[in-house]
Amino acid sequence: MLTGIVIDAMDVARMDHFWLNATRGGTGGLRLRCVAPAQPKAAGHKNRLHLDLAGGPDWEAEVRRLLDLGATWADIGQGDVPWDVLADPEGNEFCVLRPGHPGVLADSGLVAICLDVAEENRDAQAAFWESRADWHAAERHDWGVRLRRTPASTVSLVMGPPAAPKAGRNRLRLEVTVRDGEPGEFVDAAGNEFHVTR
Template identity: 45%
Template structure:
């Protein structure tokens, strides 16, 4: 998984529906990572989480992320444990994203779903139930990269068949396609290499 950071004209000022959770391997690692992030300009964040075993932080531009306490499920994910997407219906979202990415659904309930690459490597995609529909655009989104030799247009059509819809964010003539998933979360389909 790659993380791209791009410039956007607007500051983070809304509660968005997607964030990253960082993995730790021990209590000492958790403390050291939080300290390092503070030194890099992150700040503690209160999003109403209450008393939880993980640390909620914001990067220098206000993007919220979490530093998780050590959890066995994330021991082999690398530094990013999971990409978390809030949604109304984790079951429907797991069905869409499982088909869209060909990732394995490891757990699905009415409250939560967890998917991961069929190869069993990298971070998880977690879908957490929260009430209410999307009311704001998120600054964090997924980009899908078709396999080498696949046709981008055919992949976009396949995703539309799964329930994705076209999205115009003023992107103009770009080499990627902008879509929304079944709950309106933005994502892009890149051109295969």
């Protein structure tokens, strides 16, 4: 079962503080856990997994609040889109979704975990994560697939393009809890690492 997200952090305490406050503690029951990695994020490398936060009715104020917490503006080539792209204090991209964004079921906190998936891998990835996460397809579109734990869950797992090139270990990884089996690091159908715990 999908139970959390692991985030590599050079300064674990600072990143824990940032993400607790950035999400306002609203994570849909998922645990965000920062761990010390072997090396910092490579400059210019976009993560294959990122988080989407709800901007709420006053999304501009929410963006200012996140910038005050230590976020910075990020340009990943997104162009003119109905969301704002920021980066956490260690350069990990995340999005602040504006009101009316499809699939958003909350006014604040974490609302989506976005996993880059190439179109040719989308069905295999969706099947893989439906079985591992025990979340189910809530929506299927030309742009990708949205999974939810239940139809009313405020957080979704969204899989779709564009797929960033894989350049080393992913700094953000899904965490799956199992009753049986060995804990450790594994890879999904597209080569993305995920963490298994008991």
